Amino acid sequence: MGAALSLAQALGVDVLIAAELLPEIEAVMVRKLNEQMEGRRNG
Structure with a gap:
């Protein structure tokens, strides 16, 4: 979650x-x- 929040912050979110x-x-x-x-398993 820390990485996701860091990414959000870097993107200005x-x-x-x-x-x-x-x-x-x-x-x-x-x-x-x-x-x-x-889908890959069935087909």
Whole structure:
């Protein structure tokens, strides 16, 4: 999480906003990764 907040800060994003949004962004990333892995397994 520290790296993500550092990246957000470097990009000029308010770290408090980034910290608030990171859990939701992470959930989407995990879902999409799981979909990709499932697709490779099935086809």
